[in-house]
Amino acid sequence: MRQDCVMSLQRRMDVLAKSAWFENLPAKALAELAAQGRERKLPQGQILFTANEPAEGMYVVLSGSVRAFRENIDGREQTIHVEGVGGILAEVPVFDGGAYPSTTMAEEDSELLFLAKEDVRRFLLQHPEAALTALAILAKKLRTVASLAEQLSLKDVTQRLATLLLEEARRKNPKLLDGVSFSMPLSHAQLASRLGSVREVVTRSLQKLVQQEVVAIHGHRVVILDLKALRAQTDPHSKASPASAARR
Amino acid sequence: MRQDCVMSLQRRMDVLAKSAWFENLPAKALAELAAQGRERKLPQGQILFTANEPAEGMYVVLSGSVRAFRENIDGREQTIHVEGVGGILAEVPVFDGGAYPSTTMAEEDSELLFLAKEDVRRFLLQHPEAALTALAILAKKLRTVASLAEQLSLKDVTQRLATLLLEEARRKNPKLLDGVSFSMPLSHAQLASRLGSVREVVTRSLQKLVQQEVVAIHGHRVVILDLKALRAQTDPHSKASPASAARR
DNA sequence: ACAGCTGGGTGATTTAAGTCACTGTGTTGG
């Protein structure tokens, strides 16, 4: 038992050290944090916490993966993010003292490290470098969310779809050229939910891209045939330019 | 001159002390920060910094007000936020090291305090309480932006308009009841820019609300006549329920 | 083998938004 506990602590530290939030911190600091956490197992499909429920702390994913989502008033459930090992859930309420912003559910059997918000705050006060890292991460998130908002507001579905494909492609394979392919295991309905649209529209938009030979699709594999054309779809200029219409 | 400088320092501290970012900090800490800043005058209409330009630091509004906006590729310019005295501009790039996320322009003659990003970082390392406050503010912003994104994606213009009116009303007068009024000195075009739409649509939406006697408008003064109806406009359910149409 | 499910593909119709073009109504300044 004693042995178990030590091993577990070590494991927690390993995960924390690899997390973007705590990298570059001395082992001593990590040990301190790891010691304060409580572990928790979460079988697949189980809910960890629910949106609007008062928050007591945040969670670090030690194994498995957890999905955060929200139920919109019109009924559809929208995935916000998925966290794998080292990922953090519910950091926002720890900082601002509010309620959980989303509902989270284990995508597979997972283990989590719970850190009470007071512990986290105390830790950050004692380790200001960690606080600065946290600030950097939140700031990045803010940018991401803001640009996401922009996309949702200003572009038509085809443009948003093209943007998403480009992002996905870049994530898998940063050096982009014609012919790169990647796997995107999402149903049209899931795609639609990420794009803020509905299945039918996504189907038709995808079709359009395929017919224009901008991309090709085989099952869950997406091949980018014409990077330039895809980029053109991305920005609203393409509409204005008569040349591009001819090319299609 | 010497006198000027002292007075100026005092003024800076007064503003900083009232800013959400630095309230509750000891005067000594504020003085330290104020001393590191450089003041800058910005006549109305002048641009402070431009989106995507590398960021050297952030600005505190000492007087006047400054508007942050972005030019979208399709030409329209979208207001992101407006900061008055005590407000902060460009904190995000200070934390994440990136470029300015928006363009900012003085809405009226303004004075600003520039704080170099290294100075801010050093300050936060030495005053972890301030870092925690900053985290809280960023976290709140994240929530706001996220809910904003949700709104943009899921609601029609009338719904977004209703939401904006409710928010505005709550900011001026937190206890909401039928008959509260507030001033909203925005042209329809400016409203449209905040709602991600165009003037004509906003005009018609407003008209609709007025005709349904949900709100009344006299010049720049908005009176909320029927709070419940306004709230109903806010969520997409209202469409589904035929009863609500009768009630209006 | 087939009922039932899930994911995809389509046509027809409706609707909110955007676009254009023009009118009306102040305000401001020469």
Next chain:
DNA sequence: CCAACACAGTGACTTAAATCACCCAGCTGT
């Protein structure tokens, strides 16, 4: 006083998107 301008109001038209209502694979369990 009138030209110029900015803002608001409107009608007519166009167009993405959403919605509805189907059909058509494949796959799964019985």
